[in-house]
Amino acid sequence: MCVVTETVASRTQDGRSSLSLGTAAARNLATTTKSVPQMQGITSRWLLRVLPWVETRGGVYRVNRRVTYTVGDGRVTFTNIGADMRVVPEELRELPLLRGLAGEGVLGELADRFEQVEYRPGEVIVESGRPVDRVFLIVHGKVNKVGAGEYDDESVLATLIDGDHFGDHALTDSQSRWEFAVKAVTRSTVLELSRESFDELMERSETLRAHVEEFRSGPQRRQNRYGEADIDVLSGHSGEPEIAGTFVDYELSPREYELSVAQTVLRVHTRVADLYNEPMDQVEQQLRLTIEALRERQEHELVNNREFGLLHNADLRQRIPTRNGPPTPDDLDELLSRRRKSQYLLAHPEAIAAFGRECSRRGLYPQNVEMNGNMVPSWRGVPMLPCNKIPISKTRTSSILAMRTGEDDEGVVGLHQTGLPDEYEPGLSVRFMGISEKAIISYLVSTYYSAAVLVPDALGVLENVELGR
DSSP, rough: OOOOOOOOOOOOTTTTTSSSHHHHHHHSSSOOOOOOOOTTTTTOOHHHHHHHEEEEOOOOEEEOOBOOOHHHEEOOOOOOOETTEEEEEGGGGGGGGGOOOOHHHHHHHHTTEEEEEEOOOTTTTOOOTBBBOOOEEEEESOOEEEEHHHHHHHEEEEEEEETTTOOGGGGTSSSSSSSEEEEEEEEEEEEEHHHHHHHHHHHHHHHHHTOSSSSOSSSOBBBTTBBOOOOOOOOOOOSSOOOOOOOOOOOOOOOOOOOEEEEEEEEEEEEHHHHSSSSSHHHHHHHHHHHHHHHHHHHHHHHTTTOOOHHHSOOOGGEOOOSSOOHHHHHHHHHHHHHOOEEEEHHHHHHHHHHHHHHHHHHHOOOEEEEETTTEETTTOOOOOOOOOOOOOOSSEEEEEEEOTTTTOEEEEEEOOOOOEEEETEEEEEEEEEEEEEEEEEEEEEEEEEESSEEEEEEEEEEEEEEEO
């Protein structure tokens, strides 16, 4: 008796017979070569790399400056904490009505009564013929006084910019009406004081009621060209003249930066941590990706936070618009000329591309410079670093930052605190929070940070950079 043995061939996907084991089946018995988990949202984070980080004990960093104000130049000066603007009380003496007003408390209370209003390009601030019932201080932006021309057509009577004011006669003449309209040319920030608010304060303040039209009696301290209280120094003398005495006056209420925080809770099931830790530690990989996301958020806040972000904390006098829209070499030259020792330019990658197009159109080819082993574009030897955290508006405009860094150079510094409990990286801690009844391990991941601009010219912004042309 003959026994015939038949070998059954496996079938491939197209139905044909296969004479060997397929790869799909073989993978069930093989160990694959794996990569660590990948994350597309990781960027170069140049801002975190170039900022010098200052140890901030107690969680607060105080920036002491010399007193800075200039009364008598016809322009009003403002201070800002993030995006919140306030007029310097002493600067209210630039208004003719308040020029001789004595009493710092009255000026301070009056400054607090101004309301901040934002206007879009083309928006009407006041209408011609309406009653004049408030005074306007232009914090930032450009507005046009518009009236009737010689042939009854619309004509621009004047252009007002940062520090200008109008409508101050509203505080004394309740019957006057606007003889012109005022329209915003660019996005503008304006402080407004209503006549009702002014009258309410005047009823309670005898000093305000008795104000006069001349400066406060007594000598005024001189200022240098930066508006700082001058330091008297005698030089080039001979013999025995009397040496001038002086002191360096400081701001009485210096700004303090509190450390901000970014936190998240990382959760990992104990079954995953126990059984699937080869060849890679699951908790470690989860933590690595979580920290990457926190660092991305940290850089975003350092750029965009309204309290300490660089875009909102640049001094108003250090903000300039582009000449024609796109970022040209002329624009960057003006931006760099406003500060000594500019060390870095930060721009959105699309803004860098727009600047490259303008250079190519003019036949210019900026040189690349080496930064931490990478070649990056530059202008006038200043590296232009990409930062996709700088926003692009709906109208396809962005900003370019220029800054000087470091405490020794009175520049921009990053703030953090090291030596935290359960510190995993400098300024970042990972704290075990326990295991829930559902067998889930929780870790609190926290990082503390902020940024400070030590003097106004350490940071400048080129605004309204068009990307589409």
